[in-house]
Amino acid sequence: MADIEKLTIDDTTYDIADAEARSDLASRGKVYYGTCNTADANQVKEVTTSDDFEIKNGVILIVYFSTGNSARPIRLNVNGTGSYSVDQGGELDDYVPNCYFISDTVCEFIYVSGTGWMWVSRSASTAALCNTTLNTSDELNLVGNGVRYSGNDSTTATLSYNTSIKMKGDTLTAGALKTTSGADLDTVNSGLTNGTVTKVGTETVGSGTRHIYLEGGSPRTSASTVGSSTKLVYLSSGTITASTSTVGSETKPVYMNSGAITASSSTVGSGVIPMYLSNGTMTASTSTVGSGTKPVYLSSGTITSSTSTVGSDTKPVYLNVGTLTVSSATVGAARRPVYLSSGTITACTDRWLFGSESITPSAANTPTGVEVTFSTSFGSTPRVFTNASTNVIGTTVMGTSASSCSTTGFQLNLTRTNTTSTTVFWFAIGNA
Amino acid sequence: MTFYDKNGAELKIGDHVVPDEGYELEITEEREMEEFGNVLIGYQVENPQFFSPLTQENLSLQWSKKD
Numbered sequence: 001m002a003d004i005e006k007l008t009i010d011d012t013t014y015d016i017a018d019a020e021a022r023s024d025l026a027s028r029g030k031v032y033y034g035t036c037n038t039a040d041a042n043q044v045k046e047v048t049t050s051d052d053f054e055i056k057n058g059v060i061l062i063v064y065f066s067t068g069n070s071a072r073p074i075r076l077n078v079n080g081t082g083s084y085s086v087d088q089g090g091e092l093d094d095y096v097p098n099c100y101f102i103s104d105t106v107c108e109f110i111y112v113s114g115t116g117w118m119w120v121s122r123s124a125s126t127a128a129l130c131n132t133t134l135n136t137s138d139e140l141n142l143v144g145n146g147v148r149y150s151g152n153d154s155t156t157a158t159l160s161y162n163t164s165i166k167m168k169g170d171t172l173t174a175g176a177l178k179t180t181s182g183a184d185l186d187t188v189n190s191g192l193t194n195g196t197v198t199k200v201g202t203e204t205v206g207s208g209t210r211h212i213y214l215e216g217g218s219p220r221t222s223a224s225t226v227g228s229s230t231k232l233v234y235l236s237s238g239t240i241t242a243s244t245s246t247v248g249s250e251t252k253p254v255y256m257n258s259g260a261i262t263a264s265s266s267t268v269g270s271g272v273i274p275m276y277l278s279n280g281t282m283t284a285s286t287s288t289v290g291s292g293t294k295p296v297y298l299s300s301g302t303i304t305s306s307t308s309t310v311g312s313d314t315k316p317v318y319l320n321v322g323t324l325t326v327s328s329a330t331v332g333a334a335r336r337p338v339y340l341s342s343g344t345i346t347a348c349t350d351r352w353l354f355g356s357e358s359i360t361p362s363a364a365n366t367p368t369g370v371e372v373t374f375s376t377s378f379g380s381t382p383r384v385f386t387n388a389s390t391n392v393i394g395t396t397v398m399g400t401s402a403s404s405c406s407t408t409g410f411q412l413n414l415t416r417t418n419t420t421s422t423t424v425f426w427f428a429i430g431n432a
Numbered sequence: 433m434t435f436y437d438k439n440g441a442e443l444k445i446g447d448h449v450v451p452d453e454g455y456e457l458e459i460t461e462e463r464e465m466e467e468f469g470n471v472l473i474g475y476q477v478e479n480p481q482f483f484s485p486l487t488q489e490n491l492s493l494q495w496s497k498k499d
Contacts, residue, residue, distance in 0.1 A: 361484075362455050362457055362483075363451035363452075363453065363494060364453060365494075366451070366484045366494075368482050369483055370481050370483075
């Protein structure tokens with residue numbers, strides 16, 4: 001084979017007998033893999049890679065960062081060969097989402113002689129990490145897929161802010177939106193999956209001042225009007241624990257585990273209900289729930305305890321579904337003034353009335369009637385039963401009957417063989 | 433329908449009738465009742481809360497028109 005002394009690549013002719021030229025050829029475009037364990041806040045990242053690494057034009061370096069980065073701008077020092085700047089592209093060098101990343105991130109760099117390291121790419125799963133402290137008048141514009149507080153998802157975060165802040169979406173990492181007015185707070189969805197939101201100061205939202213306002217599954221604490229009446233505390237859903245008492249074995253002035261509670265003198269339905277619980281668990285007393293006295297206890301279902309009219313009648317106690325135990329009597333072997341283990345109890349949905357009339361027949365063997373009006377109307381036409389107060393039934397008293405029955409009354413009839421006045425009893429039963 | 437007393441006198445609304453033994457009735461209306469068919473309804477003059485349906489047969493047997 002002939003001795004090759006020159007080699008032309010990309011219009012550049014190299015003397016292959018030149019050792020420096022051969023080295024340049026060998027290192028240009030060569031890819032190195034390195035690791036970096038430098039603290040995220042340090043600007044100079046110490047990278048360790050293979051021993052044959054040389055800082056050359058065109059060298060590609062892929063680095064695994066175990067600790068993430070929260071410093072800007074950063075520099076790379078590979079195998080101690082010197083600290084070189086990292087360029088991301090002009091003005092973007094100082095752009096937080098571009099230069100911050102979390103732990104376990106892989107970045108690709110290429111070295112350009114005279115410029116330094118060029119930051120080529122970053123693994124796509126990383127999220128921006130921002131440890132910026134905001135002052136009262138600061139605005140924070142967050143761009144990207146999310147915002148992370150306190151380092152990782154599982155950490156319970158504490159977010160304190162002096163400015164209006166709005167998190168759009170159901171989770172902390174679902175994007176961010178800053179609001180500047182109370183109207184925004186009323187109309188834009190917000191969410192906080194865990195942690196504590198502490199708002200310093202008050203914000204006027206709508207017609208009232210709200211110390212804490214989180215739309216959707218969150219407390220709204222203010223004297224603002226909700227619906228048609230003022231509700232000092234209003235929780236549309238979720239969990240509220242509003243007291244200083246211990247929740248557990250101690251007294252619970254107000255405690256609701258779940259569901260909706262509207263505690264006020266507002267009108268619910270057609271009547272004023274001082275306290276109304278649509279569902280969930282209500283324990284409204286200081287009595288022991290278990291083996292002791294339960295003045296009011298509802299394990300589930302709906303209870304409306306008032307003198308309000310339910311349906312067409314007044315029901316001091318009305319239980320639509322569930323279990324009602326209304327007494328201090330023992331439920332078991334002892335007496336049970338009122339006990340319903342399951343199903344539906346509606347007190348006084350059936351009505352029965354009774355009475356008597358003294359009827360004087362017009363003539364012998366001539367039916368004679370009298371109109372009877374019920375003291376209280378039935379919901380539907382009742383069944384009416386009659387009986388004569390006599391011991392001559394079938395011989396002198398031929399019979400009694402009720403006719404023309406309606407919800408308000410009926411016609412009570414008597415026939416006998418003479419005109420002796422006779423007492424006739426009646427009993428009516430039907431729907432209230 | 434035409435109603436007659438036991439003397440053959442025709443009875444109309446507003447007439448009073450008396451039985452052989454019993455109470456005077458004022459006839460207030462004619463009504464069709466399921467049990468009796470057409471009857472005249474008479475209210476006791478002395479105790480107007482009481483009333484009786486008077487069939488043709490009953491009227492013709494024991495009731496007399498009061499003049």
